[in-house]
Amino acid sequence: MTTLTPSTAREVYRRISDNIARVMQGQAGSTRKLLAALASGGHVLLEDFPGTGKTTLAKALARSIDARFKRVQFTPDLLPSDILGVSIFSQRDQLFHFHEGPIFTNILLADEINRASPRTQSALLEAMGEGQVSVDGERRDLSELFFVIATENPVEFRGTYPLPEAQMDRFAMEFALGYVQPGEEVAILTAQAKNHPLEELKPCASLVDVLALKHAAQNVRISDELKRYVVDLAGATRAASGVQLGASPRASIALMKAAQALALFDGLDFVTPEQIQELAVSVLAHRLVMEPQARFSGLTARGVVEGVVKKVKVPA
Amino acid sequence: MKPPPLLLGATLLFWGWQSGLLVAAVAMAVVLESANLVKARWEFSDEDFSRIWTFCSLLFLGSAVYTFTANEGPASFSGFFQNPNPLTQRAAGRASSLTGASLSRWLPIFFFAFMVAQQFSTRRTVPLTTISLILRRRRKQALKLRRPLPPERNVDIGYPYFAMCLLAAAVHPGEDQSFFWGLCALLTWALWAQRSRRFGLAVWATALVAAIALGFLGQRGIGQLQRYLENLNPQWMARFMRQRGGFDPTQSRTALGSVGELKTSGAIVIRLETKNDASPPPYLRSASYRRYGSPVWFAGSSKDDFQIIPESPPESRTWPLLVKTNTASVNIACYLEGRGSNALLGLLPLPRGSGQLENLNAYLVRTNSAGAVLAEGPRLAVFDARYGSGETIDSPPSTEFNSDEDLDVPEREKEALDAIIEELRLRGADRERALQTLGGFFADKFSYSTWQGRPRTRGTNDTPLGRFLLTTRSGHCEYFATATVLLLRRLEIPARYAVGYVVHEGSGRKYVVRQRDAHAWCLVWDERSQTWQDFDTTPGSWVETESKRASPFQWLSDAWSRIGFEIAKIRWGQSRLRQYLLIVIIPGLALLLYQILFRRGRKRRQDREEEPDRTRLWPGLDSEFYLLEKELARRGVPREPSEPISDWLERVSRACGLEDLREPLAGLLRLHYRYRFDPLGLGDADRAALNREARRCLEILASAAETAPVGR
Known part of the structure; x- marks a missing residue:
């Protein structure tokens, strides 16, 4: 495996993000976070209103990388085997043959993940956590680049199953795209007047490039002081008032890894506090379980993490 | 259910008018009703409500404790536990009812903050979990066990607060009917808003008028019943008290003629401490009596001759009873059990020949010619009695023929007494011989017993004393003392019947006197020294007999009594417990309020403290x-x-x-x-x-x- 220098890695990142920017106007920040998750080996949950470009962003990323891409539309009657795959008896050779499900891919778009039953949702647990699936008692490894982009819609609740906390914790990041500025929205209208720019999008990075980027991110150095800062941030969410369940050590790991990737994108070979602060909300907030009372008094997990970032002294 | 607008304000004004807190009531009513005009609302979380509720409850509890002590609560109650009798029970009941009354009067103030919080909150109701401990616990348990949470319920506390105001207004000094009619008006207002539309207005009004009429008649009836009971009460209470209470300076009801076991208690009534390792005085006399009318000894003419003893010098807490040489001193602690017109009063148990009382916290000290010292003051009296041999404060025997109370013998008893005098051949004997013979006679022929059997012969006109002298020859100290006094009087020797206590139980310099150590003996006039001498004919075994009757759990009641005594000492001694209590309660409440309001801060500060200190130096801190x-x-x-x-x-x-x-x-x-x-x-x-x-x-x-x- 070739290891990229920070500057080459930055170049790869630039290429991909520029490519995505052709389709996703005004979403540079989201793209940066998405790629940080990709490079740090995490998965992403996009929660936003319909029509804000969640699926488009996922597809744009998939198209930008020359890698396998599958999309699963989650519905209440979706079964685990519909995702993992199924063994079918062959009449011809009197044997069971395993037919791989959509999970055997590089980039998986799990659209409207909260519409599937908890049983199906948890079929993803092992795959996302350990990069492998167990079907018919047999362990099958997934490909080295396995990246899940899940989307969910925060406004509709009928016929949905909220993701359990354990599943939420498997996502390295959760963020919303949000509505773009009016000017950018006009640009989107212009771009899509005739046909969707997504169709013209061409891959700009190979699978090898992305794997090298991942590898390079792992090699980004981080000092003990900043590790301690990461732990302090996660720890502070556990003690914050109104929080029933704070961020787990898995959250600290995810935050460190994502910060490493971000440092790489910034052309650095070590992590600085800025990268940690930039990602703290996206990495930590969705893992917090708020007390019902706090929820009613308008306190959000996002607000808690923002408060924590403001409170905890940053190393300088 | 929301109360109609202005109802709460009007109720508050009514409460203020009735309880004399009109200024506070007006301010409160304005604040509460301004919620209908002011549009500003606050977003209170469940936790906020919970904090306000806790504050209100603490305010209420703190005030309860303070009011309880202000109404002599602990003192009344310790007396009640130590010596449960109708008197102490009444005192304790009075303290409780006073406390209850003054607390209810302030109720709307205690819970005003909570009411205001509801009125100015965005939801205008309060979560039921805030008030209900059970619901809160159920909710916490469900959270802990991850069970589905019970549904949240919100309530409007408008009507409960309305009821609270009416309850508070009920505690009013006025005797007129204004409370009743005000209550009716407010209730009508409240009910009008909630009336059922199923029935016509006439039906509703009729039902209401009927209810009000019934209520009016009912309360008048209760008032009359109360007045009737109040008139009935004093005689009844007085009779009861005389039988079971402490000593009464006017009379002493003996158990002469009672059948069965004499009940005594092991409760400690007096604590004694001698000075300089001297032996304690054997007897502590509370009073003496002059006229006997079976089975009661009356004070006779000394009943009304109480003289006030001036405190001299003033404010010195020293009360000279008699100008004489005192050779010994003893520290006595006893309780004043009787309720006087404006303070507690009781007879002080004093050693023979007491001349001066020192360090006595009393408002008034009086003595009578029968040697009783009646003190009026706080419940616990702790003082030094200085005493010596010789003169006592008792008057010499009256010499006038008509009122020769110290030689008076009831006609009915004469027969038995004469029989004994004949038996002992004492007719015409001098004082020395009479005392000696009588002492020996009672010691040899009589036994001590607290049990009296049913008389065998019925219908005869023998008296209990006659039966004791001639038939049973067994009884308790009252028999011996009464018999001796009357026998001496029959021999023309002036004698009086004395009651008090015997001091025998103790260690070192400290002694305790229990209720069962109460004793009766006889005072004999000594012509030569012109003094009254103690003469006790009860067999010496009585102390032992009484001690045997001690309960096996006496140590427990002694410990309890000790605690009560210490508390009483703080309460009535030189210390100022109530001020201390106030000093403790106010900062305590303030501290709690702080903690309630800033609990979040406290939690965070704790977390910070728990962190290991980062003494470790990170690299690069010397950067320019x-x-x-x-x-x-x-x-x-x-x-x-x-x-x-x-x-x-x-x-x-x-x-x-x-x-x-x-x-x-x-x-x-x-x-x-x-x-x-x-x-x-x-x-x-x-x-x-x-x-x-x-x-x-x-x-x-x-x-x-x-x-x-x-x-x-």
Whole structure:
């Protein structure tokens, strides 16, 4: 495996993000976070209103990388085997043959993940956590680049199953795209007047490039002081008032890894506090379980993490 | 259910009028009703409501404790536990009812904050879990066990508060009917808003009028019943008290003629401490009586001759009873059990020949000719009695023939007495021989017993005393003392019947006297020394017999009594418990309020303390970049603790117009960050560059400052 220098890695990142920017106007920040998750080996949950470009962003990323891409539309009657795959008896050779499900891919778009039953949702647990699936008692490894982009819609609740906390914790990041500025929205209208720019999008990075980027991110150095800062941030969410369940050590790991990737994108070979602060909300907030009372008094997990970032002294 | 507008305000005004807190009531009503005019609302969370509720409850509890002590609560109650009788029970009941009454009067104030919080909250109801402990616990349990939460219920506390105000208004001093009619008006108002539309107005009004009429008649009836009972009560109470209470200076009801076991208690009534290891006085006399009418000894003419003893010198807490030489002193602690017109009063148990009382906290001390010392003061009396042989405060026997009370013998008893005198051949004997013979007679022929059997013969006109002298020859001290007094009187020797206590139980210098040590004996006039002498004919075994009757759990009641005594000492002694209590309650309440309001802060501070101290030094803290940071902070643009340097520098260059510095600062920051956060650190050349760059930036800053002042 070739290891990229920070500057080459930055170049790869630039290429991909520029490519995505052709389709996703005004979403540079989201793209940066998405790629940080990709490079740090995490998965992403996009929660936003319909029509804000969640699926488009996922597809744009998939198209930008020359890698396998599958999309699963989650519905209440979706079964685990519909995702993992199924063994079918062959009449011809009197044997069971395993037919791989959509999970055997590089980039998986799990659209409207909260519409599937908890049983199906948890079929993803092992795959996302350990990069492998167990079907018919047999362990099958997934490909080295396995990246899940899940989307969910925060406004509709009928016929949905909220993701359990354990599943939420498997996502390295959760963020919303949000509505773009009016000017950018006009640009989107212009771009899509005739046909969707997504169709013209061409891959700009190979699978090898992305794997090298991942590898390079792992090699980004981080000092003990900043590790301690990461732990302090996660720890502070556990003690914050109104929080029933704070961020787990898995959250600290995810935050460190994502910060490493971000440092790489910034052309650095070590992590600085800025990268940690930039990602703290996206990495930590969705893992917090708020007390019902706090929820009613308008306190959000996002607000808690923002408060924590403001409170905890940053190393300088 | 929401009360109609203005109802709560009107109720508060009514409460203020009735309980004499009109100013507070007007202010409260205005605040409460302003919620209908003011549009501003606050977003209170469940926790906020919970805090306010806790504060109100604590305020209520603190006030309850204070009011309880203000109404002599602990004192009344300790007396009740130590010596449960109708008197102490009444005192305890009175303390409770006083406490209850004054607390209810203030109820609307205690819970006003909670009511206001509801009125000005956005939801205008309060969560039921705040008030209900059961619901709160159920909710917590469900959270813990991850069970589905019980549904949230919100209630409007308007009507409960309305009821609370009416209850408080009920505690009013006025005797007129205004409370009743006010209550009716307010209830009608409240019910009008809630009336059922199924029935016509006439039906509703009729039902209401009927209810009011019934209520009016009912309360009048209760009032009359209460007045009737009040008239009935004093005689009944007095009769009851005389039988079971402490000594009465006017009369002493004996158990002569009672059948069965004499009940005594082991409760400690007096504590005694002698000075200089002297032996304690054997008897403590409370009173003496002159006229006998079976089975009661009456004070006779000394009943009404109480004389006030002046405190001399004034405010010295010294009460001279008699001008004489006192040779011994003893410290006595006893309780004043009787309720006087404006203070507690009781007979002081005193050694024979007491001449002076010292350190006695009393308002008034009186003595009578029968040697009783009646003190009026706080419940616990602790004092030093100085005493000596010789003279006593008792009057000499009256010599007038008509009122010769000290020689008076009831006609009915004469027969039995004469029989004994004949038996002992004492007719015409002198005093010395009479005392000696009688002493020997009672010691040899009589036995001590607290049990009296049913008389065998019925219908005869023998008296209990006659039966004792001639038939049973067994009885308790009252028999012996009465018999001796009457026998002596029959021999023309003046004698009186004395009651008090015997001191025998103790260790070292400290002695205790129990209720069962109560004793009766006889006072004999000594013509030669012109004094009254103690003469006790009860067999000496009585002390032992009584001690045998002690309960096996006496140690427990003694310990309890000791605690009660210590509390009483604090309460009635020199200390000022109530002031202490106030001093404790107010800061305690303030502290609790602080903790309730700032609990979040406390939690965080604790967390911070729990962290291991970061004495470890991180690498790169000697970077010269910090000089620059310090300089910029000095110039009014300090970095916030959670602000990363890049953001801060951006702010600095924007705010101070230091655009020239932007480039060098970015380079310096890169070096600084590498020095601080790269585990590989900086090479020597880069380290020197960091130093150089930092100094250069400082210089640029200094030169820029000369041209334009830096400021936010």
